[in-house]
Amino acid sequence: MKTQHFKKLLFSAAMVALLAGRCKQPEPIPPKGDYDGGYFVLNEGQFMHDNASVSFLSEDLQQVENDVYANVNDNQTLGDIAQSMFVNGDKIYFLVNNSDRVVVAGRWDMKHKGIMNSYVKAPRYMVKVSDRYAVMSNWGEVFDNNWNDVEDDYLAWVDLENDVVSDTLHVDLGPNQMVYQNSKLYVGIAGVSQSRNKVLVLDPVSKQTITEISTGDRPKFLAKDSDGHIWVLSTGNAAWTGNETAGKLQIIDPATDTAVKEFNFQTTQHPEYLAYNADNHKMYFILDGKVYAISFNDSALPTTPVVDLSGDVTKPYGLYYHDGKLFVTDAVDYQTAGKTVVYDTQNYHKVAELNVGLLPNSVRFNRSDR
DSSP: OHHHHHHHHHHHHHHHHHHHHHHOOOOOOOOSSTTSSEEEEEEOOOTTSSOOEEEEEETTSSOEEOOHHHHHTTTOOOOSOEEEEEEETTEEEEEEGGGTEEEEEETTTOOEEEEEOTTOSSEEEEEEOSSSEEEEEEOTTOBOTTSOBOOOOEEEEEETTTTEEEEEEEOSSOEEEEEEETTEEEEEEEESSSEEEEEEEEETTTTEEEEEEEOSSOEEEEEEOTTOOEEEEEOOOOGGGTSOOOOEEEEEETTTTEEEEEEEOOTTOOOEEEEEETTTTEEEEEETTEEEEEOTTOSSOOSSOSEEOTTTOSSEEEEEEETTEEEEEEOTTSSSEEEEEEEETTTOOEEEEEEEEESEEEEEEEOOOO
């Protein structure tokens, strides 16, 4: 009897050990670096000053670290006017417009990896068009000594394996934001001091023009929805130009390269920025200090904003959506540190306000697949 009892005890102990082993939780995978899990905010800095910078917001939006690139790299700055940022693999690229360069850093640790400056002249934006290549819009010389437009604008093909420009293509004045869809590159041609009003459609392999799509004046903002439609927001010409024109929002079907929907604003209305919410299929834009939301199936522009920014944001300077949260960057007075204000898109209440650097213009979520 004692032997049988002892065997039962051994069996029970073995089963407990087996079940405990099966229920043991896997060890969490550590982050790849200090900046794995959170949001980068790119601070443009002031024109003709070497004070562009990067801020980092914790994923829970409770902490902010400013000047992260300088902090990691012996107080080096990005340069003069950080226009945009682009990520590929473990690297992040900062396009520094008035310094004519692209600063490359580690995406997870922000350590300096290199500078691209050959065939980089007033860079604006980058978009990936294949595993190896991205295309970068450049404004070239921008102005001559009399502040007239210099029409030497171009697109540059960037070899992402070697971080060099491998080819260029001259385009019309003011190439700006771009979208890659259906093996085609869509480039907003917005002009600089002189306005332009078209989207250039290119084959990024042959570098041949497929077609041009007419838009409103100054198509500065392009975005893509979850169905692959290309949204184009033209701001129109401002009143100070002496030739004020209305803003326009268009939706392009990439199968036909035609605008299947057009929404016209009033002559004095000049909308800015686009951010797409794939969770509720809404596109956000900002007009006169308010955020509006519109869907593909809407037949008219919205008249009621989802967020009135008054009291929270002085000068909206960028718009970004991620994971149920809408980020609005604020340039404040263009002279002092800006801020990033965050809203919950369930009820559009403000959930966070964080002080960042000078003229924050864009936000990007940064997290590995750990």
